[in-house]
Amino acid sequence: MSAPALLQVSGLTRRFGGLVAVDGVEFAVKDGEILGLLGPNGSGKTTVLNMISGALAPNAGTIALRGAAIHGLAPHRIARLGVARTFQLVRVLASLSCRENVLAGLAFGTRHLWGNAAAREAEDILARVGLAGRADTMTTELTYIDQKRLELARALALKPQLLLLDEWLAGLNPTELLQGIDLIHSLRSEGIAILMVEHVMDAIRSLCDRCVVMNAGRKIADGTPAAVLADPEVVRAYLGDADA
Known part of the structure; x- marks a missing residue:
């Protein structure tokens, strides 16, 4: 079967x-x-x-x-x-930085990853979607396309x-x-x-x-x-x- x-x-x-x-x-x-x-x-x-x-x-x-x-x-x-997703109308956590958006996915997803290990992985995921060096950037400072990249990064953080x-x-x-x-x-x-x-x-x-x-x-x-x-x-x- x-x-x-x-x-x-x-x-x-x-x-x-x-x-x-x-x-x-x-x-x-x-x-x-x-x-x-x-x-x-x-x-x-x-x-x-x-x-x-x-x-x-x-x-x-x-x-x-x-x-x-x-x-x-x-x-x-x-x-x-x-199961992770992105949205037709981008949804990012507007009061947080790029790093903090990804950390939310790492902390509350399948692995419950915290601390230094989570911070390192957040940097890696951001680099992967084209946001290297933008970890401390607030989401309100991102272009629409970069907000899409960040939303995908948060989804990938769920593994x-x-x-x-x-x-x-x-x-x-x-x-x-x-x-x-x-x-x-x-x-x-x-x-x-x-x-x-x-x-x-x-x-x-x-x-x-x-x-x-x-x-x-x-x-x-x-x-x-x-x-x-x-x-x-x-x-x-x-x-x-x-x-x-």
Whole structure:
């Protein structure tokens, strides 16, 4: 019998009043896989990430991490099980320095790392995301792109098995985009699985092993980037009918 997928989402549904934002979505993420979660704006992608990370509870369906149910757990419990995330609208701890933001992830994540060891690791993680020498910089002094880097550093401090990236590459210039793609590639080499919501198609083609495409809350395609981006239903979802 094969081992369960790292993440298994089955029949996932979320309603907001009369609106069905996510409707029976199913997919799996394997160890070390980069899975793209695609779809036009309003298709339910971020709502899926919010349910996986615990920010929202599903109305129906299940979410399992290595076969153990996590749907409905509090976000901090899911984080300690090895699921970290970034947000579409960057969330950093504004009253703290870069070092202190990463220390928060080290202290309250899976390892509860404190003291000198945590300080040294915080420096290493900041350097890795492109913030070397910025440990004492307050987050209010960072550019938007550097705040994104810091948010990723804090997520990596949790030592996740699964990293959820919500449009982390959005807004980067061409040089920064290449650096971001290289950084995400390097995370996979460490065995971190990644579920990424993204609209930058060059990044999807470069990074993703497989893509799930959503439209109006439902899954409409699942396959390699080349296959799903050529799927007529996916093309219609993004561009509309040719005679519209």
